[in-house]
Amino acid sequence: MTLDEFVKAVSALDTHASALVSAATTPAELESARNALLGRKNGDLSALMKSLPSLPADDRREAGAAVNRVKTTIEELLANRAGSLVPVAPSGPRIDLTMPARENWKGGRHPVTVVIEEIESIFRELGFTIALGPEAETEWYNFTSLNFPENHPAMDMHDTLYLSDEVLLRTHTSPVQIRTMQTTKPPIRILAPGNVYRRDFFDASHAPMFSQIEGLAVDEGIGFVDLKATLTHFANRFFGGTKTRFRPSYFPFTEPSAEMDVECQICHGSGCSSCKNTGWMEILGSGMVHPNVLIAAGLDAERYTGWAFGMGPARIAMLRYKLPDIRLLYDSDMRFLAQVSS
Amino acid sequence: MNASYRWLRDFVDIELSPTQLRDLLTARCATVDDVVTLRQDLADVVIGRVVEAEPHPDSDHLWVTKVDAGKGVLHDVVCGAPNVEKGKLYPFAPVGTVLPGGLKLEKRKIRGAVSEGMLCSARELGLGTDHQGILALDVDAQPGERFIDVVPVGDTILVVDVLPNRPDLLSHEGLAREIAAATGKKMERPSHPPAVLTRAVAEGDTPKIEITVEDTEGAPRYMTAIVRGVTVGPSPEWLASRIEAVGGRSVSNVVDVTNYMLHGFGQPMHAFDLARLGGGQVVVRRGKNGEKLVTLDGVERTLDDSMTIIADATSPQAIGGVIGGKGSEVTETTTDILIEAAAFDPQRIRATRRKLGLSTDASYRFERGVDVSAIEDLLYYAAELVQRVAGGSLGGPSTDSYEKPAPANPIRVRLARITTLLGEEIPENFSIAYLSSVGFGVEPEKDALMVRPPSFRQDVIGEAEVIEEIARLHGYELFSSELRPYRPGSRRDAPMHTAASRVRDAAVAAGLLEARPMPFVREGIESHRVRNPLAEDEAYLRTSLLDSLARRVEYNFAHMQRNVRLFEIGTVFTHETAADTSAPAERIHAAAVIVGDRRPQHFTEPHPPKFDEWDAKGLGESIARAAFPAASVRCTPSTDAVLWTIIADEAAIGLVRRLTVDAPVWASPVFGIEIDLEAIIASEAATRPYVAIPAMPAMQVDLALLVPEDVPSSDVADAIRQAAGDMLESLVVFDEFRGAGIPDGQRSLAWALTFRHPERTLRDKEIQGRTSKILSVLESKLGIRQRSS
């Protein structure tokens, strides 16, 4: 036998041993595997050792080392396997089954993302797809094309952060309406989630940046009843069979405009301090797209009509998790996120 | 807009309670944010009837009375008022009531006689200073009714959220008009002054005053009227209480009238002391740069030529439409007044009040637009009112600078368009009735209505606005909410949204929590500086998400959180300019930070290992693969503080780095990764056909190699792969060792090589041959030898 052949035989024993040991499923089977491998008389290892003398003298030391290595390996294999068979061994060490499980870190989506995704999933069923747009916008996309009168108090509802004379941080996701209509032929049904900016000081109920989700439907023959029906359906799906209320409002880019309220999620309509005793909570603003907006985006305002809405997922998340302070959503405190993420 | 329920009832007969009114206005017109009941401190005071009144046996000025307060029993009440009279009604505070001054009434004995409450004077109820006696009530009420329900001292305020398109609702008259329309009633102006307005000038000396309107652009209409011989003093109760109900302060009869006109009719007015206007002149002109005026609030203000100024012969006396001047203010010594009723240019007012940092009730209304054509009637109304509450007579002719514009063309509103836009047919006569009820002129034509909006509705400019009027007056609640058939959208999802979802899934699966932090940072590039930032230390837009996440790590450290695992998918702003606008170009990035324990602590592992470079590298690669599923992703060592550059299809798409943060001593090292999700065009992973699970056995060879420190493992791996050929199925480096037995300048790298042939069992000889070849290549190319055991 040459050293090469011997080493190969050792390596074969290694492979064999690992198969044999892992096949043992009871302590008795493991014991017989031990005998087969390491038994003094008929064990595989002793058989191998018996062939040692047949090697050239110079190679014996290396061969001996190889045998020792495989012996250690086999002993480890047997010990490990014995450990994993312990529970059925009445004589093994006791384990306290009331001790806690081993866990992994749990990841999760931000509560605002969770709300956005839920809203998306409902509107997807209604034939909407997702559109995005930039956060740094021009005045034209953010105001002019959306029929904002110049220098008008309507602008005061949008306290704006400016980057230059004509570039600003969008104050709403409505510019995505224009960008979509510029590039898409009706029927249009899109949902546009994104961050928007207002020059509001960061306090318990205001944030200078927050998420908004915009919806737009444009086609021939779309009317106010479609707006009302779709948003009512959404509210029922999202809040679970709630009452809704539509009331007149004003947005320069819609006419008629309506705000949708749902039953107060805290008092369920009976009146509480959160809803100022009205029993209602404002959820979204909406309206029929103003013809000037369709024209600004290059659509035929006689042929097409449409409706749009915008809502704030952060507000909904605050209601849902009963958050007293909007800053919790931005702090990224691990203790908070671990509680509310999913 | 704060609207007084009582004041609204001056205009229209309201049968609804304040909360019903709130719901009606909210449904038809403008949202009522709140309903505030005033004088709740008098809620426990009731109407009491004195049924017996006898002089107190032990006192010469006290009375012992019995009071019926509707409870079925009579209360013994001792009273010190001279005017107590049997059979009359008085405000009665029973035991337990807390009076406005804070006095809590208890049952007590007064000179031996029991007293179970108190008959109150006006002063005790906080209704004035009259303490001459108890307040005898001449009202039609039963004992026991609440005082505030019977006597009009209580009022309810409706806080109406008036949006910028409806300045006509910034007055009680405007709201009353809507209430009348919604309830089918008629609105009438209150008849505090006579219904017929006197325009005749009284005989006598007319003060000479010359009015010149130079700035006709800033003041499209400027009217004045003179009232001579007024007596300035306190307002009558009805006037003072109305001003106070809406949150104002009663100043004097004359000033209160101007405020009454503002809140009552939406027309701000100003009263000048005629004697204090120098040179018999009023000039409406642009300000001069640097001119000064001390305004009514006592502040000296610097004027300029963008403002419209009301001046006398020598100096400014008021900032038109914003605030009056101290110098010509009406005081107790004033006898002749000049009442101004005007319309100022909304944009000029807006600019002026911004420049002055001063928003007043007047500027608020002028900025939104007053009803220019109503000014004349309202001026006479105000002049009448002044005469009624302060005496005097109309002195001198009024002036008017207004040139009536030609009537605008009516708006053509197609009946078919109403049906299309609303989705339901509204009967034509309904539409006509709705519009007429709020002052629109309507003439039906074939297939259309010709609509003339009233002068106070400048917001109605086209067909769409008229249709909104019809819809809201019809009532949004009456429209169907049944879904109708629709065509689904034809656009595909934004690819970036899909990629972000994949990345989010991967990050969540890796045990990270999502952050959505503020995107503002302390430092940045000049084009990303917000011109009007909220705070100087947050003036820039970020160019990297890790800037934001590093601050979030610090926040968690500051809250003693050692284990932080956060990710964000968000926008960064690059140095480039957007393709279609002059805005900075944006990119969606994904980033993550990890620090602390790799796994949660468990009793089997009390000290879990900390996150290290290799965790970060793995996270970087897995997020990159999620972002670009079809690309081949790897990390290459970087040259600076960055550990690795992440490469996808030969493009650098991100990095893995150590993160420098402000960290306490106990913190472990922080690692960050950031990937540009738009760096290459993400294509979905192509579907690859199934590869059969191998049927042939594999052979494994372990090689321990002595590798010089300057040879990177990737070179070793490349050399092994190249020499091993097709049969090498996998190559894993499973150990790195330096120390005993290893020469200096070298390390031992242990590799596991798995060989397999798809169709046959490999022979030992083949593998030996391969191994020898590998070793010889390693030695000749890289100077690597096998480690001897």
Ligand SMILES: [Zn+2]
């Ligand atoms: Zn509530």
